[in-house]
Amino acid sequence: MTKIIETSHLTKKYKNTTVVDEINISVEQGDIYGFLGPNGAGKTTTIRMLLGLIKPTKGDIKVFGKKLADNRMAILKEVGSLVEYPSFYANLTGYENLEAIRRLLRIEDKHRINEILRTVGLLNAKDKLVKNYSLGMKQRLGIGIALLGSPNLLILDEPTNGLDPAGIQEIRELIKKLPSLYGITVMISSHILSEIDQMANKVGIINNGNLIFQDRIEVLRKKSSPxxxxxxxxxxxxxxxxxxxxxxxxxxxxxxxxxxxxxxxxxxxxxxxxxxxxxxxxxxxxxxxxxxxxxxxxxxxxxxxxx
Amino acid sequence: MNHVIASDQLKMKRTFIKPISFLFPFLILLLSFLILSMQKESMTSQVNSMWESMVVLTHFIIMFVIPMAITIMVSNLISLEHQNNSWKLLFALPISKFSFYFSKLYMILKLCFLSGIVIFLGFIVIGKILNFKGDIPYALLLGEAFLPFLGTFPIITFQLWLSIRFKNQAFPIAIGVFGTVCMFFLQMNKITSMFFWAYPALMTPVKQLIIDGNLAEIVPNGDLGFYTLLSIVFGLIFMVIGMFDFSRQSTE
Structure with a gap:
């Protein structure tokens, strides 16, 4: 199995507090990797480091087998991301939001936008202003933006945050079909295990900046046998x-x-x-x-x- | 670069940025027209050409309105990204941070250029309506329409830096307003007029001499070259500072 994400001794310190402490994450091709931890455990910080949004204090990150520090642009071309709250332009419609990103990414094919809108189930709402979208629709648009560049790796930070059970279900179904449909590897963070349980095949649990568990989800399930x-x-x-x-x-x-x-x-x-x-x-x-x-x-x- | 600009172009949809860039030249022209039409009699008796008098008079409006408008436009353009939390999205794309900066700068310069054209055409229209004598002095009118914008180049890059640096736009706008108010005093003596907030007031093709407390002849502005140089130098300095500050900005 090819390693898609590999970190070694990844550490982030802010002044004297260590937010992420020597973690070694390993995500393989085709995985849906659930990145779990309570709020403030260091999930978002880790994800920001994986995207090169902030620099690690110590340690190495390899994505697609290449060092992130030296190949950031080349790596980001193949990565789609959604960090914390989804980013979108509230003054634009759903379609225009994707169009703005399409222009940035220089994707020639305009049909790709409708294709994405269909994938995330927003085709009917594409001409509605995003400020009038429900939270679930915004999250799906965020995932759509992340998918637009046909990434090989999708990094989603708390994509189900603040959603109702139906919304969580929708996102879950969407994410579950991605690896089989497009061959995408997914890393998804959450603070709710049951959300991850039904889609991830591999789980990493982070607490106080330490990776305290990382294995197949079955191993975690086994621990729950009576x-x-x-x-x-x-x-x-x-x-x-x-x-x-x-x-x-x-x-x-x-x-x-x-x-x-x-x-x-x-x-x-x-x-x-x-x-x-x-x-x-x-x-x-x-x-x-x-x-x-x-x-x-x-x-x-x-x-x-x-x- | 072009693709970033094309994206920024779309993002401005349904915002006040473009309307402002067209409204403020009209505001300048309207004020100028009202004053001129009221003062026409007293002005025609002077030795100066009406075209030149119009430029001198309008410059007093322009030097305040343009920096204010730029402060607001820059702040609006940048807060589009702040409000929508989109810096982190943009920075996670395989695109150089510099091109985001230059795209924003280009947008502002382009809007200023369009505003300049509106002012230029407006001058001709006012002259025609009020029946100014003589041929249209194109060079003079072009100068008055565009030189003040050149003088605001440092203000543009300075405000761009502040607006990007601070998420809360109250601060950059307050600085912009304060600077504009100070301009009138800054341009009054040689030393303080070296400060970049004074340049829009000094970037004019002609100025009116004051002899014994009376308005006298209108003569070409001899300091133009000096202040053009200063505008470009300070504009570039703030651009470089803003650019590097932006590039090392993380999304925290």
């Missing part, structure tokens, strides 16, 4: 006993045993084993965790990492 929690009076000795049996048992912060298997027979075997060892068994329960829980766990309390 587990069995057992509370006993002496968890340390219980752990030793069970480990002797070759069972993978962890302890959580409440000193409870955590077992990642939920097989009925196995659980009853464990219960029996613990009772035989004269330990008091207080509770056995199944814990179901949503992706949101994991996201919150990862971002709010790193120390309490029990995974």
């Amino acid at each position: 587990r069995i929690i057992i509370r006993v009076n002496d968890s340390e000795s219980a752990q030793t006993i069970l480990k002797k049996d070759g069972l993978n048992v962890a302890l959580n912060s409440k000193k409870e045993l955590v077992i990642n298997e939920i097989d009925d027979d196995l659980i009853s075997y464990i219960a029996e084993k613990l009772m035989m060892s004269r330990l008091s068994l207080y509770r056995i329960y199944e814990e179901k965790r949503s992706l949101e829980d994991i996201f919150l766990d990862l971002t709010t309390n790193k120390e309490r990492d029990i995974l």
Whole structure:
């Protein structure tokens, strides 16, 4: 797989605060990369650095295998972007906005504008002034502007910010079809996991400027599979006993045993084993965790990492 | 470069920028016409040609109106990008930042040129309506229509710099208004007239001598070359400053 975006030790400091700290992002061809993190985690700063809008304090960025610092113009030719709020000229219609950008990018084919308007579902509203657009329409126009130059890489910063569920759904459907339709690689940031969950195949989670997770979305999902929690009076000795049996048992912060298997027979075997060892068994329960829980766990309390 | 200009051209649609560039020459001409038609009797008795008297009189209007209009036009043109948060969009395109700057500068210069043509044609119309004697002095009228604009070149590049630098346009506009008000005092003595806000007042093809407190003969303006040079030099200095300040501007 070709690497589309690759950063090494990317860092941005403002005076004494480190906004982005040594992050190594890796996005491959055809990925929809979900870039997740709470507000203020450093998502937008990272994206601005990827577009060369601000200079990193330290570290390297490679896009399409080329160094961004030396090949900015050549790289930007193949990148479409939407940073934070969409930019558009409120005094122009949707069509004229795309036309203004078409002129800038020197795209000869005027039909491309209608094509884009159709893709983002604004064909019927193309002659309406953008200041009269709804928020969802503005966001879609922003994505349309980003798509106009037929980019190979699309970088979208919070494209669903402030949208209602229907609007989020529309954007999601639009983004999902891009890689298969045009072979575009997409990087999309958000602070809501469930949004990313349904379109991304790879996820990077940033918190306080640190990239704390980066892998396939399945790996993240696996973490949300149910587990069995057992509370006993002496968890340390219980752990030793069970480990002797070759069972993978962890302890959580409440000193409870955590077992990642939920097989009925196995659980009853464990219960029996613990009772035989004269330990008091207080509770056995199944814990179901949503992706949101994991996201919150990862971002709010790193120390309490029990995974 | 052309493609950036073509895009900027479209962006001005439904804004006040173009109407302003046509309205202010009409305002100048209208004021000039009203004053001339009221003063016609007293003026024809003078030794000076009516064409020259018109130029001298109109210059007092021009020197205030043009810098004001430029301040407003520059601010409007630039705030188009500020208000729509579009710098970050533009800077993320594979286009040199310098070409965005030059396109904006070109837009203003072009509008000034068109305004100059309106003023020039307006002079001829006024002369014809009020029946001025003698042939039309084309060189004189062209001079009065365009030289004040040349004198505002430093103001254009200075205001462009301020308007780009500050997102809140109240500040550049306040500076523009303040400078225009100061102009009248700045042009009164040799030293302060070196300051660039004085140039529009001094860039005129002719000036009227004042002898013993009375208006006397109208003579060609001998300082024209000097102030033309100053206008160009300071205009270019502010252009370079503005350009580099713009190029290192991030979108923060």
